[in-house]
Amino acid sequence: MTRFPLGLVLLVLLSLLVYLGVLHRALDRLRLSDRAALAVLVAMIVGSFIDLPLPVAGVTATVNVGGGLIPLGLAGYLIWRAGTPLERWRGILAGVATALVGYAVGSLLNRGLVEPGGRFQWLDALYVYPLAAGAVAYLVGRSRRAACVGAVLGVILFDVFYLVWLKLSGVRGVVAVGGAGALDAVVLSAVLAIILAEVVGETRERLAGGPALAGRPRKLLAALRRPEVRREEGHRDGTPQ
Amino acid sequence: MGRRSKAWLAALLLLAGVAAWYGFRPDARRTLGPPAGGEAEEHAGRCITVVEPGGRIVDKMARALVPGDEVITADGRHYRVREVRGDTAVAQLLGMDARLLAWDQELATGGIPVQAAGRTPEVAVYHTHSSESYVPSDGSAFIPFNGGIYRVGEVLTNALRSRGVGVNHDRTPHDPHDNNAYVRSRKTAVRLLKGNPVAMLDVHRDGIPDADFYRQRVSGQEVSQVRIVVGRQNPRRDANLDFARRMMAYANRLHPGIVKGILLASGDYNQDLLPTALLLEVGTHTSTREEAERGVALFAGAIPYVLGVGPAPAERPGQPEWSRPVTDPGARQAGVWRALALLILVGLAAGASFLVVSAGGLRQARERFRDLLRVEFGEFFRSPRPRPPDRRE
Numbered sequence: 254m255t256r257f258p259l260g261l262v263l264l265v266l267l268s269l270l271v272y273l274g275v276l277h278r279a280l281d282r283l284r285l286s287d288r289a290a291l292a293v294l295v296a297m298i299v300g301s302f303i304d305l306p307l308p309v310a311g312v313t314a315t316v317n318v319g320g321g322l323i324p325l326g327l328a329g330y331l332i333w334r335a336g337t338p339l340e341r342w343r344g345i346l347a348g349v350a351t352a353l354v355g356y357a358v359g360s361l362l363n364r365g366l367v368e369p370g371g372r373f374q375w376l377d378a379l380y381v382y383p384l385a386a387g388a389v390a391y392l393v394g395r396s397r398r399a400a401c402v403g404a405v406l407g408v409i410l411f412d413v414f415y416l417v418w419l420k421l422s423g424v425r426g427v428v429a430v431g432g433a434g435a436l437d438a439v440v441l442s443a444v445l446a447i448i449l450a451e452v453v454g455e456t457r458e459r460l461a462g463g464p465a466l467a468g469r470p471r472k473l474l475a476a477l478r479r480p481e482v483r484r485e486e487g488h489r490d491g492t493p494q
Numbered sequence: 495m496g497r498r499s500k501a502w503l504a505a506l507l508l509l510a511g512v513a514a515w516y517g518f519r520p521d522a523r524r525t526l527g528p529p530a531g532g533e534a535e536e537h538a539g540r541c542i543t544v545v546e547p548g549g550r551i552v553d554k555m556a557r558a559l560v561p562g563d564e565v566i567t568a569d570g571r572h573y574r575v576r577e578v579r580g581d582t583a584v585a586q587l588l589g590m591d592a593r594l595l596a597w598d599q600e601l602a603t604g605g606i607p608v609q610a611a612g613r614t615p616e617v618a619v620y621h622t623h624s625s626e627s628y629v630p631s632d633g634s635a636f637i638p639f640n641g642g643i644y645r646v647g648e649v650l651t652n653a654l655r656s657r658g659v660g661v662n663h664d665r666t667p668h669d670p671h672d673n674n675a676y677v678r679s680r681k682t683a684v685r686l687l688k689g690n691p692v693a694m695l696d697v698h699r700d701g702i703p704d705a706d707f708y709r710q711r712v713s714g715q716e717v718s719q720v721r722i723v724v725g726r727q728n729p730r731r732d733a734n735l736d737f738a739r740r741m742m743a744y745a746n747r748l749h750p751g752i753v754k755g756i757l758l759a760s761g762d763y764n765q766d767l768l769p770t771a772l773l774l775e776v777g778t779h780t781s782t783r784e785e786a787e788r789g790v791a792l793f794a795g796a797i798p799y800v801l802g803v804g805p806a807p808a809e810r811p812g813q814p815e816w817s818r819p820v821t822d823p824g825a826r827q828a829g830v831w832r833a834l835a836l837l838i839l840v841g842l843a844a845g846a847s848f849l850v851v852s853a854g855g856l857r858q859a860r861e862r863f864r865d866l867l868r869v870e871f872g873e874f875f876r877s878p879r880p881r882p883p884d885r886r887e
Contacts, residue, residue, distance in 0.1 A: 261733065261770075265768075268766075302688075359674035360670070377673075377725065377727050378677050379762050424639055426639065427666050432680075433680045451852075
C-alpha cells in the first residue's frame with residue numbers, strides 16, 4: 254500500500270478509519286464504557302498480528318487473538334452479563350442459528366460448478382452471517398447484544414465445524430479461526446449485526462413510540478439508559494424506580 | 495420473553511437439531527465435500543447467456559446474474575443486466591465505456607516502454623477455489639485441495655518473476671468449492687496483505703460447458719481467455735474497477751483478445767481489502783489446462799506495466815492521467831476519488847440518520863450535536879478540569 258499514489262492511500266486509510274470508528278461505536282453499545290470499547294478495539298488491532306496454534310493432529314489449526322479470542326471473550330462477557338437467563342440463551346441460540354444459516358446459504362445452496370460465487374449468490378457470504386445474526390437476534394427478542402453474540406459465535410462455530418469436518422475427512426486442511434484479525438468475518442459480522450439490530454430495532458421502536466415497558470423484568474428496565482425513559486418509567490409502568 | 499419469541503426459539507432449536515444431524519451424518523463428507531462426478535454433471539448444462547434486448551449474444555457465464563450486474567466487453571461496450579429469465583439475462587447497452595476507450599486510445603498513440611522502475615514490488619496470488627481443475631488435462635473438474643488451478647497460478651507466478659516482479663504465490667487450500675470459501679480465503683488474503691503487495695490476484699477458472707467460448711488464437715497461440723471479475727458489494731469497487739479497466743485495455747493492446755471482458759458481479763470477493771485486488775477466471779473447466787496456462791502467461795505480460803513495476807512508457811507533455819501506471823504518484827484516478835467521495839458522503843449520511851433516529855427527532859439531534867461540539871471540542875481547547883460523571887454508567 255505504501256507504493257500507491259495519494260488517492261489510493263487516502264482511500265484505504267479513510268476506509269480503515271471509518272471501519273474502526275464504526276467498530277468502536279458498535280462496541281460502545283455493548284455494556285462497555287467508551288474507554289473499555291477503545292481498549293477492546295486496540296487489543297483487537299494488536300491481536301490481529303498474533304496467531305496461536307491449536308493442537309489438532311492432522312490439521313493446521315490456529316486461532317487469531319484479535320479476530321478470534323477477543324471477540325469470543327467479548328461474546329462470553331455479554332452472555333455472562335445478560336440481564337436474564339433467557340437473554341443468555343437467546344445469544345447462544347442466535348450463534349447456532351447464524352452458523353446454520355451461513356452453512357446452508359454459503360455451503361449447501363452456493364456450491365457446484367457455478368462461478369465465481371455460486372448459483373444463488375445474490376449476497377457475498379461475508380454479509381450472510383451478520384444478516385442472519387441480526388435477523389435471529391431480532392426474531393427471538395430485539396437485542397443488539399444477542400446480535401453481536403450471535404454473529405461472533407456463528408462465524409466461530411462455522412470455523413469449528415470446518416475444523417471437525419477436516420478432521421473427520423482425514424485431509425490436511427488449514428483452519429485459521431478469526432485469522433483475518435480485525436478484518437475477519439467474525440468482527441465484521443458482529444459490527445454489521447449490531448448496526449442492523451440498532452437501525453432496525455431503534456427505528457421500529459421510535460416509530461412505535463418508544464420501548465415497551467409494561468410487563469418487562471425490572472432488571473431489563475434498569476438497563477435502559479435514556480434519562481427520558483427512566484423518568485417516564487414510573488409513570489408508564491406504575492412501578493417505583 | 496413473549497410467547498412469540500418462545501415459538502421462534504423452539505423453531506430455531508428444531509432447525510438446529512435437524513441441521514446438526516444433516517451436517518454430521520456418516521455420509522456428510524460427500525455432502526460437504528467438493529462436488530465431483532454426478533454433481534459436476536448436474537451443473538454441467540448451467541450457463542447464463544447475456545443477450546441484448548434484440549437477442550444478440552453479449553456474453554456467457556456460469557453464474558446466476560441478478561439485475562444490476564454489469565458486463566464490459568473487450569471492445570468497450572458497457573451493459574447492465576435488466577432482467578433475468580431462466581438461463582437468459584437481458585442486458586441493456588449503457589454505451590461505450592468512455593474510460594476504457596480513452597485508456598486504449600492513449601496506448602495506441604504512443605506508450606513506448608523505456609525503463610524499469612527501480613523497485614522490487616510483490617504481487618500476491620492465491621486461489622479461493624483451490625480444487626478447480628480442467629477436465630481434459632486433469633481428468634476432473636475438481637481435485638480436492640490440489641486443483642489444476644495451482645499449476646495455472648504457478649505459470650502466472652513464473653511469468654511475473656521472469657519480468658522482475660516478486661510474487662507471493664499462496665497455496666493454502668480453501669475447500670470445498672462453495673461461497674463460504676471466500677470467508678476462509680479472507681484470512682489468507684489478510685495474511686498476504688501483511689507482505690505489502692502491490693496487487694492481489696485470486697485465480698479461478700469458469701464453469702461453463704463450452705470451452706470454445708473461451709478458446710482463442712492470441713499472439714499466434716491457442717489460449718484460454720481471461721475474464722476479470724469485480725465485486726459490486728465492495729464499498730470501494732470504483733477503485734478496483736479502475737484497475738480492471740487498465741488491465742483489460744493494456745493486456746488487449748499487448749495481446750489482442752486475451753481478456754474476454756470485465757464482469758461486475760454481486761459479491762465482494764475480498765476486494766474490499768485492496769484497491770488493486772482482482773478475481774481472474776482463466777478459461778473454463780472444459781478448457782485444457784495447457785490453454786489456460788498459455789493464456790495466463792500472456793496476461794501476465796501486461797501486469798508489470800499497468801502496476802508501474804516494469805518497463806514504463808515515456809512521459810510526454812500533456813499525457814492524460816489515465817495513461818499512467820496505477821501506482822504512479824502522479825496518477826489521479828477518477829475511480830479512486832469517486833470511491834473516496836462516496837465513502838465520505840455515505841459516512842456522513844449514515845451518521846446523521848443514526849443521530850436523528852437515536853436522538854428521537856431532528857430537534858433532539860441538533861441539541862445532541864451541539865452538546866457534542868461543546869463538550870468534545872470545548873474541552874479540547876480548555877484547561878483540564880474534572881469531567882462530569884458519565885450518565886450512562
